Amino acid sequence: MLSQVACVAAQSRHLAGSATFSLSRHLSSTNSIGQVNASVNALIHVASQANESRRSGRGLSDCTVAVKDNICTTDMPTTCSSRMLLDFTSPVDATVVQLLRDEGATLVGKTNCDEFGMGSLNTYSVHGPVVNPFQATNSDVAWENRERRSAGGSSGGSAAAVAAELCDAALATDTGGSIRLPASYCGVVGLKPSYGIISRWGVVSYADSLDCVGVMAKGVRTVKAIFNVLSAYDPKDPTAARVDTRHKAATACQEHGPRHSGRSLSGLRVGIPQEYFPMELNPNTLKPLRRVLEHLRARGASLIPVSLPSTSYALSAYYVISSAEASSNMARYDGIEYGLYKEPPPGSDKTKTANVYAHSRSAGFGKEVQKRILLGTYALSADAFDNYFLQAQRVRNLIRADFDRVFAIPNVLSSTPQNNFGEGVHVLLHPSAIRTAPPLPSLEHDIDSSKSDASILDAYVQDVLTVPASLAGLPAMSVPTGFGEDGWPVGVSIVGQWGCDEMVIDIGRECEQGIIQ
Amino acid sequence: MLAHARKLAPRSSCLRLTRSYSVRVKDDSRWPGWDVVVGIEVHAQIKSRLKLFSGLLCIYSFGVEGAWTPDYNLPSNTSVSVFDAAFPGTLPRLNPKCVELGVRTALALEANVQRRSAFDRKHYFYADLPAGYQITQHYAPFATGGRVMLEGDEAFVRIKQIQLEQDTGKSTFDSRRKVSSIDLSRAGAGLMEIVSEPDMRSPEEAGHYVRTLQALLRSVGSSDGNMEQGSLRCDVNVSVNRRSEPAGTRCEIKNLNSVRFMMVAITSEVRRQIDLLESGGTVSQETRGFDEEKAETYSLRSKEDAPDYRYMPDPNLPPLLIEEAYVSQMRTKMPELPDATRARLLGLGLSRRDADVLMDVDSGREVNFDGELAPGPVAYFDQISHGRDPKVVVNWITHELNGQLAFREEPFSKNPITVEQMGGLIDLVQSGKLTGTAGKTLLRYMLDKPSGQTADELARELSLLIEDDDGTALQKWCGEAITALPKQADAVRSGNVNVLNKILGHVMKSSKGRADANAARATLLEMLKKK
Known part of the structure; x- marks a missing residue:
């Protein structure tokens, strides 16, 4: 596998240059990595050469990887794009970072993101917004002066770093769509694995029950190579899927998976969930999706319309659960053991500990994080707990049940796995986002203060297609499928049963080839 | 508020779990006509080598390898892992030894170990709580039911539940400098919270209960129960009511750290409540502290100020599932x-x-x-x-x-x-x-x-064995003694037999205790008579 991966990385570079994506044109030799990054703002810390301990002869020794800034590294800061942790360097390496180092990968730096992973546009960052590196082919301005669009969030820096070829791949995290959305907006591949497959030790928690570490790269093969390195059981993560559970899932995938051979996809049943084409979906993005579907059908796959009726409740449930967990996880940032400490001004009331912390927390957290802390604190308060938190958990169970009903593969995590007896689909396929990358607000003050409620809601709606898989803990991968009518990238998402990550990746590869051909 | 007094009927019936409460309570001369109702929450630190969640694989500690349950002799902040200090990215991992000791405790208290229990986060901001929440078992405790026999009193105290939870750090407030010092060594150590029913009727009975519980915990090795060092702490709920009236409003007294102080605190709180009621006032539900020097309780916060802890199931910790087979196995290994x-x-x-x-x-x-x-x-x-x-x-x-x-x-x-x-x-x-x-x-x-x-x-080496010869050794020791003490010998000879003891002592000493005192006495008398 060793030399294979190196070649995958090189190949994806080649594919990107020659076929679908036209970025290389702009990134001519006149632009240094520094110049490119200055325009994209993807890397917020670039590793010094001295830190690179390239171990040749290992599986990823020719691979350069950027790491999202909410994943702990001992040799680089881990700021989570928050003023709170601006000077924070973790005493631990995340397990995923350790695994990459062990396989000889070169860590090129830390990537920008929304503060603690909260956001869908990568605009809530103390380092400033990420600017999507993409430029439509029909544009005639210099790349540096391209249209300023969002890279998506929260892993916008990881997606943009890959798209701008600052690295071969990037580690990212996905809580409600934070990998798939930026992958779609930037025109790269993004995989959110099944919950519990990749270790979260050393990954800064936003909402523990939803957080997943995933991989972004130009091509599916690179994603797969890195996923294979990272998907190891880690006893340090109490939510890690145990080895026997992984075996059970693999067996279930094999027993109930598609039985196609050779180049044909006959036997593969692809579900198209009707609820994933909501009113908010921009119809201009549908053409590339149709091309993928046509390609799959031409190869022998059956396309089957399915219904996931609880989908419409997913977004509200997601925001209640994620905010509740966020409010809990953010409680540790008080400026005492580490992080920003703001001395209470003279004469302030210090009778309660919370009053002292309030100064550091108000100064350290951005508006969006503060908003979610308040929302989550309310959802957990004694009066609201039943109506919000518990209700959201019920919805979460309904969403899971929806998925279990349509998949041919039984859910090995369920206490009563449903057997759909040959009925049901192997994967689901749907648009990754409701639109192509939205424009960035022109000035920073637009982002925080003078924003209308409608545009805030807009930002939350970005996640409508991605949160159901997060709530159910399912593997989901966004693959670029071409361009919308505005010339910007569009992604398609492949979603599988829990533990069927490999199947999702393989079908992602099929979709990718459909585009390349 | 089920139980008032629960003096036991014959012991055998109690063993069949048919409780018998006598309605009549012995009148207490300190407060005639009043009934006292006491319930106790005991926090006992689990005597596990490693802490509750930070023990396993904690190679990144600051001071020492691993996050040990602290030794109270150690300097502060020397047993802290990155998890204990709530560093971002760290995750809890349950220490199975704590579960084992919890099961032993539950068995010793005749409580039912739950097949499924779960961990929750209890949120509040305090300087000795780095994560901003404590992991505890609010919704589904580890064990429920159970009881502690009060030996000699022929009574028992029912146990409501036992839960596993994290200890906090320790804060010490220097009122002169207005500075709090925080020691995180204790943060994250395992605790068992043992909640009793309100079954105790006097300060003495409360003391008896805590001492009995201490002995039980020590006998099964789950805690050293040392109140002085803070590995066992009590919160006490006290209410009073006039005989035959319903139970009164209770007040909780927090953080009592010796049995003696606990009894003093209860006594003073009982008096305070009775004084209030007798002067026509009412007792309001509140949390109180105890001033050891003044020997009285003082208000910490009223019920209205009670914090909303925003309990949330911990999303990182899967439910704790305990098989019946495991409990049975523990039962066979239970110490006496x-x-x-x-x-x-x-x-x-x-x-x-x-x-x-x-x-x-x-x-x-x-x-x-x-x-x-x-x-x-x-x-x-x-x-x-x-x-x-x-x-x-x-x-x-x-x-x-x-x-x-x-x-x-x-x-x-x-x-x-x-x-x-x-x-x-x-x-x-x-x-x-x-x-x-x-x-x-x-x-x-x-x-x-x-x-x-x-x-x-x-x-043999010390020549301590009694010589079982013909008595020549005894003769020799006696002869030597008489020679050594001629005055006393003369006194005996002249009839002052009391002085014989002095000579006998010499014999015993020089024989290194080997001489049989009675035989020596007889021999001495014989020898002194002869002359």
Whole structure:
């Protein structure tokens, strides 16, 4: 596998240059990595050469990887794009970072993101917004002066770093769509694995029950190579899927998976969930999706319309659960053991500990994080707990049940796995986002203060297609499928049963080839 | 508020779990006409080597390898892992030893270990709580039901539930400098919160309950229950009501750290509540502290100010599933509980007093980490009394050995005399080869110069054995004594027999106790009469 991966990385570079994506044109030799990054703002810390301990002869020794800034590294800061942790360097390496180092990968730096992973546009960052590196082919301005669009969030820096070829791949995290959305907006591949497959030790928690570490790269093969390195059981993560559970899932995938051979996809049943084409979906993005579907059908796959009726409740449930967990996880940032400490001004009331912390927390957290802390604190308060938190958990169970009903593969995590007896689909396929990358607000003050409620809601709606898989803990991968009518990238998402990550990746590869051909 | 007094009917019926409460409560001369109702929450630190969630694989600690349950002798902040300090990216991992000790405790308290329990986060901001929440078991506790027999009182206290939770750090407030110091060594250590039903009726009964609980925890090795060092802390709920009226409003007194102070606090709180009610006021539900110097309680916060802890199931910790088979296996490995030990000792013919002394010394034995049971005086007694008279053995252990150890200010765990040596010593005395005095000399020697030699070898070496010759040695010692003490000898000869004891003492001394006192006395009288 060793030399294979190196070649995958090189190949994806080649594919990107020659076929679908036209970025290389702009990134001519006149632009240094520094110049490119200055325009994209993807890397917020670039590793010094001295830190690179390239171990040749290992599986990823020719691979350069950027790491999202909410994943702990001992040799680089881990700021989570928050003023709170601006000077924070973790005493631990995340397990995923350790695994990459062990396989000889070169860590090129830390990537920008929304503060603690909260956001869908990568605009809530103390380092400033990420600017999507993409430029439509029909544009005639210099790349540096391209249209300023969002890279998506929260892993916008990881997606943009890959798209701008600052690295071969990037580690990212996905809580409600934070990998798939930026992958779609930037025109790269993004995989959110099944919950519990990749270790979260050393990954800064936003909402523990939803957080997943995933991989972004130009091509599916690179994603797969890195996923294979990272998907190891880690006893340090109490939510890690145990080895026997992984075996059970693999067996279930094999027993109930598609039985196609050779180049044909006959036997593969692809579900198209009707609820994933909501009113908010921009119809201009549908053409590339149709091309993928046509390609799959031409190869022998059956396309089957399915219904996931609880989908419409997913977004509200997601925001209640994620905010509740966020409010809990953010409680540790008080400026005492580490992080920003703001001395209470003279004469302030210090009778309660919370009053002292309030100064550091108000100064350290951005508006969006503060908003979610308040929302989550309310959802957990004694009066609201039943109506919000518990209700959201019920919805979460309904969403899971929806998925279990349509998949041919039984859910090995369920206490009563449903057997759909040959009925049901192997994967689901749907648009990754409701639109192509939205424009960035022109000035920073637009982002925080003078924003209308409608545009805030807009930002939350970005996640409508991605949160159901997060709530159910399912593997989901966004693959670029071409361009919308505005010339910007569009992604398609492949979603599988829990533990069927490999199947999702393989079908992602099929979709990718459909585009390349 | 089910239970008021629960004096036991015959013990056997209680064992069949048919509780019998007598309606009539003994009147307390301190507050005639009033009933006192007390419930106690005990926080006992689990004596596990590693902490509750930060123990496993915690290679990134600051001061020491691993996050140990702190030794109170250690300087502050020396047993802290990145998890204990709530560093971003760290995750909890349940220490199975804490579960094991929890199960042992539940079994000792006759509680039902739940097949499924779960962990929740309890949120509040305080400087000794780095994560901003404490992991506890709010919605689904570890064990429910159970009871503690109060020995001698023929009463029991029902246990409502036992939950596993994290300890907080320790804050010390310097009121002069207005500075709080935080020690995180304790943060994240395992605690068992043991919640009683409001079954106690007096400060003394509350004290009895806590002491009994301490002994139980120590006997199963789950906690050293040391209140002084803070490994056992009590929150006490107190209410009063006029006899035959419904239970009154309760107040909680927080953080009591000695049994004596707890009893003083309850007494003062009872008086405060009665004074309030008798002067026409009402007791309002609140949380109170205890001022040890003034010996009175003071208000910390009212019910209205009670914080909303925003309990949330911990999303990182899967439910704790405990198989019945595991509990059964633990049951077979359970150490003997104090009640059973006492009954067994009395059954061996020991006096109540001897049994109590032996058990008292036993309860002071060190509680080892992770439930490894250190053999104490009872085990020592059991081994030595095998095939010997238990009453003789207990006498040697509690009086002679323990007395000598106490004199040397050594704990029983430092006793260097092996079971074989002690048994041999007792055998020599019992068989008449060694006088009691010589036995004690030998015991002291064994303590002074620990060795692997048998009691017989040592006694021989020290020439302590009674010479079973024809009495020439005795003749010799007596002759020497008379020569050495001519005045006293003359006095005896002239009829002052009381002075004989002086000469006898000389004989005993020069014989190193080998001489039989009665025989020596007779020989001396014989020799002095002759002249």
